[in-house]
Amino acid sequence: MQKNHKHIYTVSEITQVIKGMLEEKVGEVWIEGEVSNFKAASSGHFYFSLKDQGALIWAAMFAYANKGLKFKLEDGLKVICFGKVDVYGPSGQYKIIIERIEPKGKGGQQLAFEQLKKKLEQEGLFDLGHKKMLPLMLFSVGIVTSDKGAAVRDILQILKKGASCVDVVIRSVRVQGEHAANEIAQAVEEFNSFGGIDLIIVSRGGGSTEDLWSFNEEKVARAIYNSRLPVVSAVGHQINTTLSDLVADVFVETPSAAAKIIVDKKNSLLAQLDSLKHELEFAATNTVNELKNRLTGLTHMLKSPADRLLEKQQFLDELFSGLNYNMRHTFELAGERSSSLIQRLESLSPLAILSRGYSLSMLMAQGAIVKDIAQIKPGDKLKTVLHIGAFTSLVQEVINDESSSSKGLG
């Protein structure tokens, strides 16, 4: 560079100098900052700026570099990126051409997972209301997994031992790597159109988060969400929850646990059947017993004619003995009454009066008892009855005297 004499640069020349200096001196760098002004162009290139409290630098990440990016770049995201300074003459701008970018503080994959999870959650893919009930029993199970993996082995073993009535259809897919998500999603759809399947199990054995990544992909989550058939997600061997777990109708931690759901259903159904059988026996026995009791009751009520006759005779006997008693009683009463009457009668008898010294005179001619002197005249023949014996007399004189007449009878 000639500094001592005046050199007049053209704009292009000086830009070229700056470009050379910047690109040479600064070159490739790691930069930490916050994303702002993010734009994804239709060409696939990303344009944004990185800033901190004091400065801002423009950045571009071309399609080839951002193609494999798992998470979404967005304003406010703190990132660490690697790139090189580039001066673009036509607009007089310098910017960082970014080759690699990572969210600060956590892995890109983790961020991608969180971002997608948030998005699907907002769309309602994890809604409990969308989750389907498993059928009463699962007789045909479709398994989406690798036919060479541990998962299929575990599931088949448990089903064979515990629920040998269950048919299994395996749709073998790759369970990790680039094509896995596509294959898994497609297999879920295929089971739905294939028919005859009661349940789909989406499964793979344990592995690192990266190994299980396909089950975090959006297309897998959507295929499970859109499945008409209920889906059980059984991915991994630990508690690493994948998006397919969150979308599935049921999720379990291991492939074995998925198979156990079916075995448990079978066993609880068998137990239920047993108790239904018992209830059936009980109800039938009850019905018969109840009828028996009614029959016994009715038999009691339904007597033979002979029994009825006996009963009537007995009744009659009872009546008779009652009657006899009553009769006797009546007779006794009558006897008592009559003897008292006889006594009274005796006391009233004229003969009894005679015994007390009175006498009774009758006109011999008419036999009429003489009560009044008007009935008699001297010369009438009278018969007089005494207490003991009787005599006849002739009337000498009729004494017409009131006071003595009453005594005249005496």
Place this chain on the structure above:
Amino acid sequence: MKEKPMFEEDLKKLQKIVEELSSGKITLGESLKKYEEGVRLAQSCSQTLTSAQRKVELLMKKDGKFGLEKFDDTQTEEK
């Protein structure tokens, strides 16, 4: 595929029969018939659940058409 669309229906029928029998509102003749049918249903449901006639197959797709192939699951027990 085994055909088992009857299972759930049979189970429901069985439950209904038990209810009817327990209610005691049916005649002896009916109840005997129901009992026999109930026992038959219970046995057939149990048999369905305990049968060991499962199939294990691979679902293949060629030229847009599905096909089933036998899957040898004996080797899966070795390990």
